[in-house]
Amino acid sequence: MILRSVVGKLWLTIIVLVTLILVMLSLFLSQQIMDAYYQAELNNLEQLAQHVQQSLEEPGTDSERAEYLRSLLKVADLWDTYAIILGPDRSAQQLEVSPDVPEFPWQDILEQTEIDRVFQGEKQVLRSRVMVGKDGESTFPLFKDEIMMVAYPIHDGDQITGAVVLYRTQEQLNENEIKKLIFFSALIGIVLTTIFAFFLSTRITQPLIQMKKAAEKMAEGQFSTRVPVRSHERDELSDLGATFNRMAAQLEESIHALSQEKEQLASILHSMADGVITMNAQGQVIVTNPPSAELLKHWRRDEEEAPALPSPLRKIFRLVVESEQEQFGDITVNGRTWAVVMAPLYAHEQVRGVVAVLRDVTEERRTDKLRKDFVANVSHELRTPLSMLQGYSEALLDGIAQTPEEQAEIAKVINDESQRMGRLVRELLDLARMEAGHIRLETAKVDATALIRRVLRKFQAIAKEQKVTLIGDIPTSLPTVEWDEDKVEQVLTNLVDNAIRHTPAGGRVSIEVTELENGVRLNVHDTGSGIPEKDLPFIFERFYKADKARTRGQAGTGLGLAIVKHIVEAHQGSVEVNSKLNEGTTFKVYLPWHAQGDA
Numbered sequence: 001m002i003l004r005s006v007v008g009k010l011w012l013t014i015i016v017l018v019t020l021i022l023v024m025l026s027l028f029l030s031q032q033i034m035d036a037y038y039q040a041e042l043n044n045l046e047q048l049a050q051h052v053q054q055s056l057e058e059p060g061t062d063s064e065r066a067e068y069l070r071s072l073l074k075v076a077d078l079w080d081t082y083a084i085i086l087g088p089d090r091s092a093q094q095l096e097v098s099p100d101v102p103e104f105p106w107q108d109i110l111e112q113t114e115i116d117r118v119f120q121g122e123k124q125v126l127r128s129r130v131m132v133g134k135d136g137e138s139t140f141p142l143f144k145d146e147i148m149m150v151a152y153p154i155h156d157g158d159q160i161t162g163a164v165v166l167y168r169t170q171e172q173l174n175e176n177e178i179k180k181l182i183f184f185s186a187l188i189g190i191v192l193t194t195i196f197a198f199f200l201s202t203r204i205t206q207p208l209i210q211m212k213k214a215a216e217k218m219a220e221g222q223f224s225t226r227v228p229v230r231s232h233e234r235d236e237l238s239d240l241g242a243t244f245n246r247m248a249a250q251l252e253e254s255i256h257a258l259s260q261e262k263e264q265l266a267s268i269l270h271s272m273a274d275g276v277i278t279m280n281a282q283g284q285v286i287v288t289n290p291p292s293a294e295l296l297k298h299w300r301r302d303e304e305e306a307p308a309l310p311s312p313l314r315k316i317f318r319l320v321v322e323s324e325q326e327q328f329g330d331i332t333v334n335g336r337t338w339a340v341v342m343a344p345l346y347a348h349e350q351v352r353g354v355v356a357v358l359r360d361v362t363e364e365r366r367t368d369k370l371r372k373d374f375v376a377n378v379s380h381e382l383r384t385p386l387s388m389l390q391g392y393s394e395a396l397l398d399g400i401a402q403t404p405e406e407q408a409e410i411a412k413v414i415n416d417e418s419q420r421m422g423r424l425v426r427e428l429l430d431l432a433r434m435e436a437g438h439i440r441l442e443t444a445k446v447d448a449t450a451l452i453r454r455v456l457r458k459f460q461a462i463a464k465e466q467k468v469t470l471i472g473d474i475p476t477s478l479p480t481v482e483w484d485e486d487k488v489e490q491v492l493t494n495l496v497d498n499a500i501r502h503t504p505a506g507g508r509v510s511i512e513v514t515e516l517e518n519g520v521r522l523n524v525h526d527t528g529s530g531i532p533e534k535d536l537p538f539i540f541e542r543f544y545k546a547d548k549a550r551t552r553g554q555a556g557t558g559l560g561l562a563i564v565k566h567i568v569e570a571h572q573g574s575v576e577v578n579s580k581l582n583e584g585t586t587f588k589v590y591l592p593w594h595a596q597g598d599a
Contacts, residue, residue, distance in 0.1 A: 010205065014197035019190055026186040030179055037178065038148060042125060045081065045150040045166045049123075052083070052164045053152040076166070084165040085154075118151040118163045125150050126167075207237045211244050223252035275338075275358035281351055283309040283317055292358060299333060313356065316342050320354050336362045370541065382424070385417035392417075430563060439570050441484040443595050448478040448520060451485060452513060455492040459500060467505035470496075473512040478520065482594040487567045494560035495524040495587050502585070503528035519573070519592040526586075531579040539577055540565040564589075571595040 055068055069085060076083045115124050126149040149167035153160045210227045217225040226248060229241040269276050275292030279285055288296065299310040309317055312331040319327050326343040339361045345353040392410045401407040433439060456472045463470035492511070499509040507527040514521040531539060540561050564587075568575045571591050579585040 010201035011194075011197050014201065015190070015194055018193040018197070022186045022189050022193075026182050030182050033178060033182070038127060041168060042127065042148055042150065045148060045168070046123075046125065046152075048076070048081070049150045049152040049164050049166045052166075053154060056085075056154050056162075056164065057156070081166055081168050084167075086163040086165060088159075088161045115149065115151050115165070118153050118165075119160055121153050121155075121160060123150070123152050204237065207241055211241065214244070214248070218248060218251070223248065223255050273359075275356075277313075277356045277358070278345070278353060279309060279317065279356070280353045281321065283314070285309065286353065295338075295358065312338075313340065313342075316340055316356075317354055320344050321351055324351055330361070330365075336360060337365045378428070382421065385421040385424075388417045389414055389421075424559070428559065439566060441487065441570055441595060443482045443484055445480050446483045446485045446488070448481050448483075448513075449474055449476070451489060452492065452511060452522075455489060455496060456511065458493070459496050462497075463500055463509065466500055466503075468500050468503050469508040470500070471508065471510045473510060475513060475515055478513070478515060479593060481520070481591070483571060483591065484567075484595070488571070488591070491564050491567050491589065492522070492524070494564050495589070498560060499524055499526035499528065499585070499587075502526060516590075519590055522589040522591065524587045524589075525584065527584040530581040530583055530585055531577070532581055533579075536577060536579065540575075 052072060055072075056065065073083050115126060118124050126147070128146060147167050147169050149165065151163050151165045154162040154164060207227070207230075214225045214227045226245050227241045229245065230238050269287075269289035272289055273291065275295050276287075276289045277285060277292045277296070278287040285296065296310060299312065312333055316327050316329050316331075320342045321344070324344050326341065328342075329340050331338050331340055337360070339359045340356060342354055342356040344351045345355055392414050395401060395410055396407065401410050452472065452474050456470065459470055496509065496511070503509055503526045509524070509526045512523040512525065514523070565575055568589055568591065572595060573589065573591040575587065575589045577585065577587050
């Protein structure tokens with residue numbers, strides 16, 4: 001509706017105000033004009049009555065006076081003025097009257113008004129409604145409207161010989177025409193004001209409507225919207241439009257900056273390897289990045305109910321909210337360890353939420369544990385041979401070994417332990433270089449069949465001593481390969497040595513060689529004690545050792561399989577193990593025909 005708009009309200013306000021002003025002004029002007037008009041008419045009547053009085057009081061014959069009166073009455077009749085000449089007696093006898101004046105009771109009029117004072121020598125001016133009848137109960141038909149009446153006495157010396165009465169009625173004064181003129185003038189003013197007010201309100205509100213439409217577009221996200229500004233009209237509305245445009249430009253710039261900052265933040269969050277989770281004060285997840293979203297999905301999948309915050313994080317969340325301080329901690333879920341840093345988010349000095357950063361530190365914790373185990377194992381492995389060396393050397397120094405046989409036995413133990421300690425140090429150095437990426441392959445053309453047969457011959461004597469059958473299933477002719485011969489021999493040596501040491505007397509160890517399309521498969525199988533399934537994932541770690549109850553003879557250093565894995569991977573190959581407890585173990589080594597010269 002137009003009345004609910006700014007245009008309608010402004011237009012209606014102007015119309016109401018102007019109408020009230022015009023009505024009040026019309027009433028005021030009507031009253032003032034009528035009063036001025038009546039006063040002017042009364043003045044005219046008084047001047048005419050005074051002129052008649054003076055003319056009748058001058059000396060002259062009756063015929064001259066009668067002629068003057070007839071001329072006077074005709075002229076007065078032309079101006080709608082009635083003239084009556086009253087006689088000298090109190091009976092109000094009419095001497096001369098205007099032609100159109102009907103007869104009426106002048107005696108009653110004189111008795112009920114103040115006009116009779118004219119016979120006392122006083123002029124009378126009357127503007128009112130003349131009432132006649134008993135106690136003035138009704139108006140004479142000629143005087144039903146308000147009249148103006150002037151009465152002047154006629155003197156003859158000191159005697160009053162009559163009176164001149166001049167009067168006009170309201171109808172003859174054209175009062176209604178004057179009021180109609182004022183009314184129509186006011187009505188025309190209201191109509192013109194209506195048109196002008198509508199035009200003015202439309203012109204004033206048009207910039208406001210444009211700004212409203214521009215604000216609606218900005219609310220829809222169109223921040224480039226601007227309103228047209230009439231630069232030639234430097235008024236408040238044009239200033240408001242210019243200010244609106246400046247505000248829109250600044251808002252667009254701010255929104256653009258916020259959008260860029262949001263995109264940068266989103267890009268940073270998406271590119272982070274760490275998980276980031278933002279929660280409100282009630283613990284509901286608000287923002288996540290892909291790693292944390294995947295993490296939350298797995299955590300919630302393992303819970304019967306899917307709460308707003310997974311249970312591993314609730315304890316730390318409550319601590320942050322209660323203490324309003326940053327909290328650190330590790331949580332373990334599904335066998336993996338996560339380091340959590342959780343900090344409060346503030347709004348007006350109150351905690352409005354929490355942000356958490358989660359990092360998978362499983363490998364770090366595992367590496368730290370391996371480092372500690374490495375130090376402990378190295379200390380243990382070195383302490384044992386050193387203790388034996390110290391003890392047997394003291395035995396020699398103290399002369400405990402009396403016979404040459406005892407001395408030879410002690411010397412043999414000292415030699416074996418020193419070789420074991422030297423082998424441990426060499427393997428540690430080799431493994432350290434391999435893990436540091438410093439392993440270098442000296443590849444050359446190698447006869448694979450001859451290499452494998454040489455390893456078999458090397459361990460035949462040891463196998464017979466341990467009463468273990470060592471056999472080989474080797475094709476008669478394998479293609480020439482490009483390997484580091486010494487390191488591949490070290491791989492086979494470690495695997496065969498482990499197999500013989502973990503196989504009881506009467507058991508069997510075999511080397512099976514299978515030719516593949518792109519390489520060769522070397523399987524070292526034994527019928528020994530086997531490896532527990534829970535230990536299989538750690539079999540290639542440093543210092544891993546099977547239970548000594550399943551180890552026959554001298555124990556190894558625990559570094560051989562770790563070295564095997566590094567050498568095989570340096571040849572772009574792979575190694576895996578299958579084992580069943582008390583049935584045996586099979587190590588499967590795959591080596592390509594041609595290995596790279598550096599790794």
